[in-house]
Amino acid sequence: MEDTICAIATAPGIGAISIIRVSGKEALDIVTKIFSKDLKKAKSHILLYGYIYNHEEIVDEVLVSVMLAPKTYTTEDIVEINSHGGINTTNKILELLLENGCRLAEAGEFTKRAFLNGRIDLTEAESVNDLINAKTDVARRLALNNLKGRVSKDIRNLRSKITDIMANIEVNIDYPEYEDIEIVTNETLLPKLEDVLANLQEMLKNSYNGKLIKEGINIAIVGSPNVGKSSILNRLLDEDKAIVTDIAGTTRDIVEGSVNFNGFLLNFIDTAGIRDTNDTVEKIGVEKSKKAINEADIVIIVLNNNEKLSTYEKELIDLVPLKKRIIFVNKSDLNNVLTLDKEYIIGNTIEEKGLDLLKEAINKKLNLENIREQDMTYMSNVRQIDLLKKAIKEIENAILNIHKGTPIDIVEIDITNAWNLLGEITGDTYKDELLDTLFSNFCIGK
């Protein structure tokens, strides 16, 4: 970590402004070589106006901020160049920095440095990654909340509750002859653990919401061939990404598209019609559809207003659990032939009818309003959720052991495991492979 690193810190594309970040010991020296002013004379945390030069030639008119160690994101010297956007100009500046002694930062390297230099803990580091990847406002708010250490705080609070329980057990064990100290027995332990378990389960529930916010909601659109699945997708996506034809079975691949919907990210999964088929290519599509149903948070079943309900469609309705299921009866512009005793929405894509109702149904199914109003103390990535689930399992084990009459020293092993797992979420215990996995998930820039 001796070299100075640089990277484009803003999302690639044609934005109004691009920021190029430089961090490391030689940050000031290197940028001074290509800037119109001497940064080594600059005070910390100020903006300087000037030009970026390629030898004699002006590359861009820029604002440069200088932040001196240690009060910076990485705790090293940081220089940020605010250029006038445009992929060509930004790349040129980056090139100049590389020519003058910078190394291109690896994915997540700024955050890795911040973590390694002890400025942020693991949950915070992961949150920064989430913030960068955040695609919607709600996701960004969640990421910001985590960054302030709310998840860390909640977990630490719960962990300290467990610490208290453990300490009491330990005292009983190490000082058994002291009869005045409260003796933790399986009976007195049980309600405490049940309380901890309830807390953890609440966190898990919220973390599921957190995952919905961050990664978006997966919606699968399924139905018989040629009922208009791709047209519905296109209307919702507002782009011609899916192939739409009148020939049954043309949509062979799961086509994905995402849309920002009231601040939430909806990922639409288009599917080939689910039906028993001998056609090999289509068979793969059918398998994928079944898989998509399992992976989806919401399944929209599209039916044809103009046709009778087929056996296959009946099966399909049974296949999708009610809490995920929305039925959209398409082609309301044609004669009604279909009879259905389930709740459904009717409309058609030709006249664009019923699509608002469909969106509303999605909103209601996921209780999105409710999620928006709630405190954003969610854990939102797979590693955190996985650890949380494991911790829950350990506490459940402890409770099971208590019911079985297992001695307390064994019950405490379960509790200790849960305690360690929670520590891992906040980075309070160390595991070798943790850092490797964590940092390979980071993208360039902050």
Next chain:
Amino acid sequence: MYDVIVVGGGHAGCEASNIAAKMGMKTLLLTMNKKNIADMPCNPSIGGTAKGVIVREIDALGGLMGRVADMSHFQIKMLNNSKGPAVRSLRAQADKRVYPKKMLEELEKNPNLEIKEGLVENLIVEDNVVKGVILSDNTIVKSQSVILTTGTYTKANILIGSENTPGGPHGEGRSNYLSDNLKKLGLNIKRLKTGTPQRIKKGSIDFTQMHEEKGDDTYWTFSHDLKPQYKINDQQKCYLVYTNEKTHEIIRKHLKESAMYGGYATGVGPRYCPSIEDKIVRFADKERHQLFLEPESIYYDEWYLQGFSTSMPRDVQEKMVHSLKGLENAVITKYAYAIEYDAIDSLQIKASLENKIIENLFTAGQINGTSGYEEAAGQGLIAGINAALKLQGKEPLILKRNEAYIGVLIDDLVTKGVTDPYRMLTSRAEFRLILRHDNADLRLRAMGYELGTISKEQYQRLNKKIKDIESLMQELKENKLTITKEVKDIFTSHNLELPKRNMTYEELLKRPEITLNFLSQFHKFNYSDEVIEQGEIAIKYEGYIKKANKEAEKLQKIEEKQIPEDIDYQKVRNLASEAKQKLSEIRPRTIAQASRISGVNPADIAILAVYLKKEYNHD
């Protein structure tokens, strides 16, 4: 010319000198007073939680403490019997007169061991290698290696109120210059403090006011070889006493007169063994504190008032003691005192207990910053073994954290260091389900045999036990309990849920409420109690034991990630300065050890790992 000189005849010194001699070293044990060999200047007990397991481990490796305790106690108990297999531990009330006598007898059986009186004040060190010791009368005694087990005797001061008297415990003298001389050789010296409570004349105690504490009505031994040497009904009783509001008032009123609160003491006392004034101050809202009255010996008339250690002046101590129920007319035969002494910095010693600065110099016991007879004895044993191994040109014996409490103890000492006297606790051991009282021999005896400290006969007994356990496990696996009318009745009469089908005994034993003892009415298991116990634990806790072993293996892997001895931590960029300082000071052998150092956080470990990979192509 001796191979090994052991300085100090306390619990560490006895084990060190005995084991070194047993390993064929020509050994000299130097003590100030032969009568005070294996003296117990504080509590009259051996064992206790975690400590009792250490005694078992000492015995498994061929040490003496367990045997001698078995031959000299008048009460014994298994602690935590109901709390599960991982935390059981023996504690015995050892007779303060008999214990030293029996220990001396054991030592004198050893042909390679000589015991002499003498006060060591300096070491002979040439080119950072120890060559012998210099006594207070300037006599020079040469040796190839030296083990210091000087306890609290280095520059000891006894504190009672504002009185400060130079001298060791039990009216002994002290070593005036040894710690200064060690300092000159480059060792860091720190000042620690401990204390001991009053002794009360038996005839002046009104026992009718107190609650009795009896020994167990099951026979126990520390030793893996001896049969019980006592009779259950001959065990002596101990008694419970409580402080009251009056006691607390007296202490609060006179607080400033105590050596500790009056500012007369400089040493750091043990957190785990606070004085009574500490307890009153720190737990102000507690209405009473529990004390114990324990006989010191059946041969004399003194009782030990455990839990009442203090550095108050004598007249205040009189008032304090007389405020206790049943002790209104008590005669104090010895006043409580605090004692301050010099200790070395355990971060300057290796896991073998050899000094990092002076070669062939070993230290064990309170000089390393621990407290407790058992902790001292455990270290003494390892220091003795490693002094011998070094002279034999062999690798040192370093017990791992998953092999022995002694391993945990030494690892903590040399990686974390101590700020206050270190007492072993079960919670310090992350693998306590593996480090049990009942399997000390299975964990360590084979190592002892290899070292030559365990006899062939003992080793054969161990192997028979291992074989028996295997065959018992086989038997439990292969035999099924058929549910007959008779079996049904027995289950019902014991209020036990009936098995739903014919199950193997192994499956049945997994149920917490079913014991092997209960099952033997259906199938005769012809094994000794200790074998039955092993089978039972192995089956009932199989999942947890497996998991612990897996964790231990994982730890072992990072334990194997060696840190090169020549590493310069100043060159490791981005290490926090505290971590740099701690790592440079402690110089851990492995990444695992580094991760256990306080003040070295996970980020530092990651940086260190990256640096090693880069600089040493380290995986």
